Amino acid sequence: MNPQDLEALAPLYALEALDGEELERFQKALQGSESLQALVREYRHAATALPRSLDPVEPTPGLKSRLLETVAPPAERSAPVFTRTFWGLAAVAVFSIIGYSLLHPTECHGLVFQGGPEVTGDLLWTKRHVTLRVRGLPPLPPGKVYQLWHIMPGMPGPVGQKTFVLDASGILVGSDSMKDAITAQCSFAITMEPLGGSPSPTLPIYALARN
């Protein structure tokens, strides 16, 4: 591939639209060419015209404070911890697929909640603090709440955390402090429980965020 051919592919590469053998050849050539790298950098910058030409949208009030609270949480609060019971197959299934990556304990990380076909959401965590936002959960019947569970390898069962209700938009939004430190091997689950929460989880799991 001559330099002119490579230059012609640079805008496609910058848009991440290059594929197949051309992508492989371009990436190989890119490693050894500062001029090609500079060209890609220019096209990447040019591509930002697309989002930058959109009308900006003001984020929901509170989103920024939730973000900052997550990355730099206030003084840790005590959290209710209920008795722990073994969660059987659910926990086994979770732990069987957990990767044991090494993460710095003070860093903030994100996990994705999965559940039914309409459930989406994220859980952001630092060592002892989580912020969660889950959409698509079923409406709560009277007398019921959603409860967060912290699942840790080596513990006899999931640790019950705070209970939550859905907001006016049907979204579960909240944060919680953990009594036990969160590690990279931890997972989180949400179940529906009686008002006040339960000492042990009631199946089914409505949403699961796992490492």
Next chain:
Amino acid sequence: MNPLGWGLRRSESQEDSVLNDPKSSDQALLERVAGRDSQALADLYDRYAPVALALAGRILGDRSEAEDVLQVVFTRVWTSAGRYDSAKGSPASWLLSWVRNGAIDRLRRRDALQRASLRAMGEAPAGHDGGHADHDGAAEERERLKQAVDSLPADQRQVIELAYFEGLSQTQIAQRLGEPLGTVKTRVRLGMNKLRQALPGEAH
């Protein structure tokens, strides 16, 4: 051109002081974030969140999901700012590529039925409650970029938007449009060259 880029929302007097403050360039903010300066993250958020949310909303067609993406991306900025490599692009392109990729990943996870119902709601981000009062300079810059994008021939703009907002490869674009691959390549190249001319240099 505003050296701080777009999306700046401060009073004029604040703006003057910020413009003269080397600690508030995008690059400098990222360095401060890497040093665990949460105020720098807050400043970066103020600068980029409205455009990042517009981008995620444009891709996802759902404000709530777009805000999820925004929160995850800025959390990743907090954890990964130290890994930013200016050799690979400007801070703006670095951050917005995360937003774009995060939103496209979510888009791909949706099933076809859900996707169809969301698109039926319209292209504008849902729940666009309240305008965005940015600085005049940012508005002018946005208008200039909008004109650059709008001035692209429709066929060139179409292929670029399919790649950028939908994450399609050149082959997928050709299949979607029923056009030869070579035609798609040419349209992308011509259109991107025009955008490149409209955005000379990089804002670090």
